[in-house]
Amino acid sequence: MELGGKVALVTGAAQGIGKVVTETLLANGAKVSLLDANIAGGEATKTAFEQVYGAENILFLPCDVTSESQLKDSFSKTLDKFKRLDIVCNNAGIFEEGNWEKCISVNLISVIKGTYLGLQHMSKENGGSGGVIVNVASMAGLLPFVAGPVYAASKHAVLGFTKSLAMSCLEKHGVRINAVCPTFVDTLLLENLQSDENLAQFAFLKEKVNSLIADFGVVKPSQVAAGFLQVVMDQTRNGAMLKILRDGKNEYEIPAEIQKSQ
Numbered sequence: 001m002e003l004g005g006k007v008a009l010v011t012g013a014a015q016g017i018g019k020v021v022t023e024t025l026l027a028n029g030a031k032v033s034l035l036d037a038n039i040a041g042g043e044a045t046k047t048a049f050e051q052v053y054g055a056e057n058i059l060f061l062p063c064d065v066t067s068e069s070q071l072k073d074s075f076s077k078t079l080d081k082f083k084r085l086d087i088v089c090n091n092a093g094i095f096e097e098g099n100w101e102k103c104i105s106v107n108l109i110s111v112i113k114g115t116y117l118g119l120q121h122m123s124k125e126n127g128g129s130g131g132v133i134v135n136v137a138s139m140a141g142l143l144p145f146v147a148g149p150v151y152a153a154s155k156h157a158v159l160g161f162t163k164s165l166a167m168s169c170l171e172k173h174g175v176r177i178n179a180v181c182p183t184f185v186d187t188l189l190l191e192n193l194q195s196d197e198n199l200a201q202f203a204f205l206k207e208k209v210n211s212l213i214a215d216f217g218v219v220k221p222s223q224v225a226a227g228f229l230q231v232v233m234d235q236t237r238n239g240a241m242l243k244i245l246r247d248g249k250n251e252y253e254i255p256a257e258i259q260k261s262q
């Protein structure tokens with residue numbers, strides 16, 4: 001998939017991984033709709049990118065992804081401005097073990113809603129041109145995470161959803177759906193993973209978190225964005241889970257049943 005003239009929607013794009021994913025898309029010629037609940041951060045990111053990539057290629061939409069109406073409205077406004085949609089990145093996520101229902105709402109329910117809205121607007125059945133959806137999961141979607149059982153549950157569920165849906169949606173809608181699974185990434189969320197407040201009842205495991213961070217390593221958001229670009233561009237990838245690992249290693253983990261059907 002070439003990105004020139006393509007239109008992407010990225011959630012949680014004000015900072016961290018979403019911001020770098022957005023810049024990667026813009027630098028490769030796509031137009032991008034940035035969604036974030038952090039309005040000041042989203043405006044600042046939009047202003048910074050406009051100066052480099054042109055105001056006509058960027059839209060910032062204040063959006064709390066847990067609000068169905070705000071999310072729907074953001075997809076509609078993206079279509080109104082750019083007239084098409086080709087790429088959706090469901091990236092917004094939080095780590096708040098003490099507020100576990102919110103964690104499930106942001107990290108899982110909103111990803112499902114964003115995926116279904118993406119399909120609705122990109123599906124060849126509905127007059128769209130097809131496209132690709134990338135859900136930002138985590139290595140905590142493939143492995144247990146002792147200090148974040150709800151975070152791990154949300155990411156395991158995102159992967160279960162992504163690889164299951166991928167088995168039917170390419171044929172039916174012309175839309176590929178993949179996930180990226182980063183190890184620890186140098187963003188604000190990494191600080192939250194180490195804070196008593198966000199660890200809540202698992203704060204007693206903080207030393208264990210620190211030793212996991214030392215063992216697995218911390219990667220830059222740019223490495224995640226490179227992995228995102230890889231699964232977007234490679235038309236053969238559907239239902240793929242790309243692990244983003246230390247020392248620049250990005251490796252696929254593909255379920256056997258999907259491999260067989262490709």
Ligand SMILES: NC(=O)c1ccc[n+]([C@@H]2O[C@H](COP(=O)([O-])OP(=O)(O)OC[C@H]3O[C@@H](n4cnc5c(N)ncnc54)[C@H](O)[C@@H]3O)[C@@H](O)[C@H]2O)c1
Pocket residue numbers: 011012013014015016017018035036037038041063064065066091092093094106136137138139181182183184185186187188189190
């Ligand atoms: N940082 C890590 O170590 C790491 C590792 C693996 C996966 N991830 C995943 O990467 C994704 C991005 O996280 P990050 O590390 O860039 O964190 P971050 O905290 O830097 O950025 C998250 C962004 O999402 C936005 N957001 C949060 N809740 C929202 C909501 N309800 N509606 C709209 N926007 C909302 C925030 O305002 C922020 O801009 C998340 O899904 C996270 O789980 C992060």
